Amino acid sequence: xxxxxxxxxxxxxxxxxxxxxxxxxxxxxxxxxxxxxxxxxxxxxxxxxxxxxxxxxxxxxxxxxxxxxxxxxxxxxxxxxxxxxxxxxxxxxxxxxxxxxxxxxxxxxxxxxxxxxxxxxxxxxxxxxxxxxxxxxxxxxxxxxxxxxxxxxxxxxxxxxxxxxxxxxxxxxxxxxxxxxxxxxxxxxxxxxxxxxxxxxxxxxxxxxxxxxxxxxxxxxxxxxxxxxxxxxxxxxxxxxxxxxxxxxxxxxxxxxxxxxxxxxxxxxxxxxxxxxxxxxxxxxxxxxxxxxxxxxxxxxxxxxxxxxxxxxxxxxxxxxxxxxxxxxxxxxxxxxxxxxxxxxxxxxxxxxxxxxxxxxxxxxxxxxxxxxxxxxxxxxxxxxxxxxxxxxxxxxxxxxxxxxxxxxxxxxxxxxxxxxxxxxxxxxxxxxxxxxxxxxxxxxxxxxxxxxxxxxxxxxxxxxxxxxxxxxxxxxxxxxxxxxxxxxxxxxxxxxxxxxxxxxxxxxxxxxxxxxxxxxxxxxxxxxxxxxxxxxxxxxxxxxxxxxxxxxxxxxxxxxxxxxxxxxxxxxxxxxxxxxxxxxxxxxxxxxxxxxxxxxxxxxxxxxxxxxxxxxxxxxxxxxxxxxxxxxxxxxxxxxxxxxxxxxxxxxxxx
Numbered sequence: 098x099x100x101x102x103x104x105x106x107x108x109x110x111x112x113x114x115x116x117x118x119x120x121x122x123x124x125x126x127x128x129x130x131x132x133x134x135x136x137x138x139x140x141x142x143x144x145x146x147x148x149x150x151x152x153x154x155x156x157x158x159x160x161x162x163x164x165x166x167x168x169x170x171x172x173x174x175x176x177x178x179x180x181x182x183x184x185x186x187x188x189x190x191x192x193x194x195x196x197x198x199x200x201x202x203x204x205x206x207x208x209x210x211x212x213x214x215x216x217x218x219x220x221x222x223x224x225x226x227x228x229x230x231x232x233x234x235x236x237x238x239x240x241x242x243x244x245x246x247x248x249x250x251x252x253x254x255x256x257x258x259x260x261x262x263x264x265x266x267x268x269x270x271x272x273x274x275x276x277x278x279x280x281x282x283x284x285x286x287x288x289x290x291x292x293x294x295x296x297x298x299x300x301x302x303x304x305x306x307x308x309x310x311x312x313x314x315x316x317x318x319x320x321x322x323x324x325x326x327x328x329x330x331x332x333x334x335x336x337x338x339x340x341x342x343x344x345x346x347x348x349x350x351x352x353x354x355x356x357x358x359x360x361x362x363x364x365x366x367x368x369x370x371x372x373x374x375x376x377x378x379x380x381x382x383x384x385x386x387x388x389x390x391x392x393x394x395x396x397x398x399x400x401x402x403x404x405x406x407x408x409x410x411x412x413x414x415x416x417x418x419x420x421x422x423x424x425x426x427x428x429x430x431x432x433x434x435x436x437x438x439x440x441x442x443x444x445x446x447x448x449x450x451x452x453x454x455x456x457x458x459x460x461x462x463x464x465x466x467x468x469x470x471x472x473x474x475x476x477x478x479x480x481x482x483x484x485x486x487x488x489x490x491x492x493x494x495x496x497x498x499x500x501x502x503x504x505x506x507x508x509x510x511x512x513x514x515x516x517x518x519x520x521x522x523x524x525x526x527x528x529x530x531x532x533x534x535x536x537x538x539x540x541x542x543x544x545x546x547x548x549x550x551x552x553x554x555x556x557x558x559x560x561x562x563x564x565x566x567x568x569x570x571x572x573x574x575x576x577x578x579x580x581x582x583x584x585x586x587x588x589x590x591x592x593x594x595x596x597x598x599x600x601x602x603x604x605x606x607x608x609x610x611x612x613x614x615x616x617x618x619x620x621x622x623x624x625x626x627x628x629x630x631x632x633x634x635x636x637x638x639x640x641x642x643x644x645x646x647x648x649x650x651x652x653x654x655x656x657x658x659x660x661x662x663x664x665x666x667x668x669x670x671x672x673x674x675x676x677x678x679x680x681x682x683x684x685x686x687x688x689x690x691x692x693x694x695x696x697x698x699x700x701x702x703x704x705x706x707x708x709x710x711x712x713x714x715x716x717x718x719x720x721x722x723x724x725x726x727x728x729x730x731x732x733x734x735x736x737x738x739x740x741x742x743x744x745x746x747x748x749x750x751x752x753x
Contacts, residue, residue, distance in 0.1 A: 148204070166421060174202060183410070188453055190420065199319050204239065217267065218267055221269060221273075223267065268290040279311075285319050287329055323456065352379060363376070363377055416453045416454075439640050463626070465659070487702060489699045490551045492537075496524075500688075501520070502517045517655060517688065524561045552704065553577075555701065558579050578697075588616075591616055593610065618689065620640075624642045
C-alpha cells in the first residue's frame with residue numbers, strides 16, 4: 098500500500114514537472130517567435146513613416162519622419178530590400194539626412210528583422226557622443242524601439258534586443274572589431290576613419306570582414322567625401338553609381354543635377370548675384386527657379402549609371418543640389434562665391450560638403466619668389482597697418498636660439514606680417530630669456546598712432562621643455578601660452594584641449610595646449626595661395642596674408658622657410674587614398690612654424706576685432722585731443738574720475 102502511494106506521488110510529481118517544463122518552453126517560444134518570423138511586408142521607408150520621430154534637438158523639433166519630405170532618401174533606405182544587394186555606399190553632401198537614413202535602417206532591423214549589427218564611427222569619443230545624444234533620443238522618441246530594446250542588458254555602446262544586438266564602436270580602437278561577427282556592418286563618416294587601427298590595418302576593411310560568415314550580410318557605408326579616390330569615392334566608383342534623375346517640366350528630358358557640367362542639369366546665374374540662380378536643362382535650355390527645382394526633386398528617380406565592379410554593391414551620389422532640407426539655389430551660389438573669395442581651402446570645403454565630391458590634391462608647391470614680390474609698403478613710420486585690431490606672436494625654440502614672428506589680424510581673417518626676428522643664445526639662459534621677454538613686451542606703432550602690444554603668444558615646448566615651462570609659468574599673465582605641435586588630422590581644431598604639466602621644485606602645473614599643425618598649415622597655405630588684390634581693391638580681403646616691404650628679416654630666406662613644405666596624399670595597399678601628410682622640402686622651416694604658433698595664439702585669444710579696433714581708434718582720438726590742448730589748459734584740467742573697473746580691464750586688454 099505504501100509502495101503504491103509512493104509510486105502514485107512520483108507519477109504526479111513527474112506530471113507537474115512536465116507541465117512546468119512545457120509552460121516554460123511555450124513562454125520561450127512565444128518570446129522568440131517574433132525573431133524567428135520572417136520580416137513583415139514593410140520597407141524601411143514605410144517603417145520610418147509609421148514609427149520614427151526626429152530628435153527634439155533637430156530643426157524638425159521632434160516631428161514625425163516623413164520620407165516624402167526627403168524623396169531622394171527613399172531609394173537609399175529601400176535598397177536593403179533589393180535582391181542581391183550586399184553593400185550600400187552613400188557619398189553625400191553635409192546635412193542631407195544621409196545619417197538619418199542609416200538610423201532608419203538600423204531601427205527597422207532592431208524591430209522587424211533582428212540580427213547582430215555593428216555601427217562604427219571615426220573615433221570612440223564620437224561613438225559615445227552619438228549613442229548618448231542621437232541613439233538615446235531615437236529610442237526614447239520611437240515607442241516601437243523603446244519596447245524592443247532590453248535596457249537591463251544594454252550599455253552605452255551595446256544595445257540588446259530579442260534576436261540580436263547593436264554594438265557601437267570607434268574606428269580608432271581595435272576592440273571595436275575584435276571577436277565580433279555581425280550580419281549588418283555600418284560605417285558612418287568613413288572618410289574620417291584613421292588610415293590604420295593599431296596593427297590591424299584599414300578599419301574600413303576590418304569592418305567589412307565582420308560580415309563574412311553571413312550569407313545574407315549587409316554592409317552600409319555613408320560619408321561626406323574628403324579625397325578623390327578616398328574610401329567612399331572608391332566604393333562609389335566600384336558600385337553601380339546611381340544618380341538621382343529629375344524630369345524637365347518643359348521637354349520631359351530626365352537627367353541628374355550637376356554644378357557646372359553643361360551635358361547635364363547645371364546651375365547658372367548672372368554676374369555675382371545669387372538671387373538669379375536657376376537650373377538649366379541640358380536639352381531644351383529652359384531655366385527653372387527654386388520652386389521648380391523642388392517640384393522636380395519630388396518626381397526624381399534613382400538610375401544606375403554603371404555596372405557594379407563588385408557584385409551586390411550599389412552606390413548613391415547625393416549632392417546638395419537635390420536637397421530639400423533648408424537648401425536653395427541662391428544659398429548654394431552664395432556659398433560658391435564666398436568660397437572663391439576665401440581661397441583654396443574654402444573651395445575644398447565646398448567641393449566636399451556641398452557637391453559631395455572628393456578633393457584632388459595636386460601636390461603643387463608654394464613658390465617663394467611669388468610671395469617675395471607681393472611685399473607692400475605699410476606706410477612711413479608705420480609698423481602696424483590701420484585695419485589691424487590685434488597682434489599675436491609665435492615663438493619657435495631651437496637648441497641655440499629663439500625665432501619669433503608677430504602677425505596682425507583684421508576682419509574676416511585678413512592678416513599682416515608685422516615682425517620676424519631671431520634671438521641667439523641658449524634658451525635656458527636667463528639673459529636669453531630676458532631678451533625674449535623684451536621682444537614679447539615690445540610695442541608696435543599703429544597707423545592711427547597708438548602703440549600696440551602683443552596680445553597673445555604661443556611658445557613651442559619641443560626643445561628645452563622644462564626651461565620653457567618655467568618661463569611660461571612666470572609670465573603667463575601676459576597671455577603667453579605653452580604649446581606643443583603635433584600632426585593631427587584634417588578635421589581637428591587648430592588648438593586642442595589643454596593638459597596640465599608640472600614644473601619647478603614645487604611641481605606647479607603649467608597649462609600645455611596641443612597645436613594640430615596639419616590643419617594650421619592647410620589654413621596658412623590656403624591664405625598664401627590667394628591671388629594678390631588689384632590696385633583699386635577696397636575693403637577687407639578675407640584670409641589674405643600681407644607682407645611688409647623694407648624689413649630686413651622678411652627676405653628670400655624668410656619666404657623659402659615659409660614655403661618649406663607641401664602636402665601629399667597617402668594610399669593604402671588597395672590604392673585607396675586614406676589621408677594627407679605634410680612633407681618638408683628643406684631643413685629650415687622656422688618661418689612656417691612661427692606662423693603656425695601665431696595662428697594658434699589668435700585662436701586662443703579669440704578677439705573681437707571690431708571692438709578692439711574701436712578701442713584703438715578711441716585711443717588715437719584721445720592722443721590727438723591731448724596734443725592739441727595747450728599745456729596750461731592741460732595743467733589746469735582736473736584728472737578724470739576713474740572708469741569702472743570692468744571698462745578699464747577691457748581697454749587694458751587691448752592696449753596694455
